[in-house]
Amino acid sequence: MGAQMAKRGGGGGRRRRRGQAAAMSEINVTPFVDVMLVLLIIFMVAAPLLSSGVPVQLPETAAGALPQDEERPLTLTMTAEGEVLVQDTAIDRNSLIPRMRAIAAERTSNAVFLRADGTIPYEQVAQIMGALNSAGFTQINLVTSGDGPTLDSAGGE
Template sequence: MALSPILGPNRRSRRAPMAEINVTPMVDVMLVLLIIFMVTAPLLVAGVPVDLPESKAKALDQEQKPVQISLDASGAIHLDDQPVTAAGLSARLAALAASTKEPGGPRIFLRADHRLDYGRVMAVMGEINAAGLRKVALVSTQGEGPR
């Protein structure tokens, strides 16, 4: 008796096309992407590292992206992540006030390091006021209050 192939004498040894989709690799890729975005999202919030003071105030509601003016621990001024000299700040703020159609200008968030001299922060606020910008908010972290 002759040995016949396992599949039988009339069958071919071709595989039938698989009709199911294997979703396990796709789920693995999606989980890796989710972890990457969860880790990188908090790093994209602020461009200039500033140690903010704490406050009991709640966060503000906003519909448009505000202009951020930051003062770091050394007193350097940044306007939306771009360094600005103290002498050039008034010209940049005047151009900002002239470019907007809103009364009082665009919303400005002033972020200053808590170790910075109060007079330095007030000098920047005076420049903002002199440029005709009236919508100024001081940014802080939510916490227990003064240290």
């Protein structure tokens, strides 16, 4: 009579004890994705705060946002105190045109964003716009706050 014994576990390789798991050979990407999403949210919140930090009370209109270029936008700010700032640097009104011509020569875009306090007389804003135009900036974008009246007859303020 021949009795046969069944082999357990295959050939003569390593045998594992009960309860021990094999070493993981793949990377767990879940913590990596979690960290990247948190960083993305932080940068999305912080990015608008990195733009020009001069406090100006912008006039309110119903105009929409303009499309963005690849180049950092050039911003000219007129404060209620009468200061004129290019990006964050104060500049004398008499040296505005030569300074802006030098900047225009270095840039690929001829666009400038004009931020003027709502209390400034229109004449002063128009003078700065004329100076920008003579310096070579033909695309002057007026920056406003987007919560203003629409002035349409269908129910605007």
